[in-house]
Amino acid sequence: MKPAALAQLVRAHEKPVKRFLRNRGASRSDSDDLAQELWIRVLRLGKEDNITKPQSYLFATAKNVLYAARQVSCNSKPHDCIDELPAELFIQDSIEHAVLDDDTCRAVRSALDRLPKRQREFIDMHIEGKTYKQIAEATGHTYRTVLRQLTHAYAALRNDPMLAELRS
Numbered sequence: 317m318k319p320a321a322l323a324q325l326v327r328a329h330e331k332p333v334k335r336f337l338r339n340r341g342a343s344r345s346d347s348d349d350l351a352q353e354l355w356i357r358v359l360r361l362g363k364e365d366n367i368t369k370p371q372s373y374l375f376a377t378a379k380n381v382l383y384a385a386r387q388v389s390c391n392s393k394p395h396d397c398i399d400e401l402p403a404e405l406f407i408q409d410s411i412e413h414a415v416l417d418d419d420t421c422r423a424v425r426s427a428l429d430r431l432p433k434r435q436r437e438f439i440d441m442h443i444e445g446k447t448y449k450q451i452a453e454a455t456g457h458t459y460r461t462v463l464r465q466l467t468h469a470y471a472a473l474r475n476d477p478m479l480a481e482l483r484s
Contacts, residue, residue, distance in 0.1 A: 322359055325370060333378050340382055341468060343475050353381050386467070420482055427476040435469035438462055 337347040354377055367373045441451045452462045
């Protein structure tokens, strides 16, 4: 695809594509990155003449980019957010550490409270040590529903700015 044609396509569809990605769970910064990946894929296509319905093509490709990013995210990061926190947070040999630990608990609880009810319920059961299959049986949902809800919940926790601050 020619740069001029790509620039025109970006101008016409950038905001709707980013809104589309955000409506499907991507954060603002992730939607920027995913949109960039979309434009790269379109540029690599090289044949704008073959695209009869550019808007349909863009949104279908945006959905594929989002799906691919979620797959990478699920496969490359553990669900156990607690493992990502520094070990110093668990040493309570001073008042500073006790206060810091209190702040950590509050931040984690606050992040959990912002999750949808079903995701919170599933996370609570998972933290109690139940497997995805046991959670599905106990709640009457399918295994895939539990997997999807926990994946979304853990991704939201990983992207939570308060918890990200604790990990850094």
